[in-house]
Amino acid sequence: MTPRKAAVRSNKSFRNQSDQLKDDVYRQMFRLEESRPGAAMGLALALVRAWLASDAEPENGEQRDWLKKVSPICLQMIEAALHADVGTTSCAKGHSC
Numbered sequence: 891m892t893p894r895k896a897a898v899r900s901n902k903s904f905r906n907q908s909d910q911l912k913d914d915v916y917r918q919m920f921r922l923e924e925s926r927p928g929a930a931m932g933l934a935l936a937l938v939r940a941w942l943a944s945d946a947e948p949e950n951g952e953q954r955d956w957l958k959k960v961s962p963i964c965l966q967m968i969e970a971a972l973h974a975d976v977g978t979t980s981c982a983k984g985h986s987c
Contacts, residue, residue, distance in 0.1 A: 908953050911940040915960060922967050930971040937964055 918933035937957075944953045 907943065908950065911936070911943055911953075912956065915940055915964065919964060919967065922971055925971075930968045933964055934968055937961060 915933070915936045918929060918936045921929035922933050940953070940957055941961075944950060944957055947953070
């Protein structure tokens with residue numbers, strides 16, 4: 891049996907993951923702007939995933955800088971949606987869940 895070499899993530903694959911996480915955060919921001927059901931939770935989860943990924947790759951300061959800029963905006967959007975009760979439930983308005 892031959893020993894397996896440790897998998898080394900290329901910079902390109904990390905960049906791709908970083909871009910996917912950014913895309914997910916922006917997509918959820920747009921969903922919340924459109925008052926889509928569950929969008930506030932979707933945005934919160936996208937932010938958590940992005941922060942966890944940035945902690946896994948501490949040498950990627952660019953992603954952390956982006957998160958430091960976008961997170962306060964996202965939190966304001968989530969808080970505003972919670973106060974307006976927009977995009978926080980997965981049920982249509984007027985129905986009890």
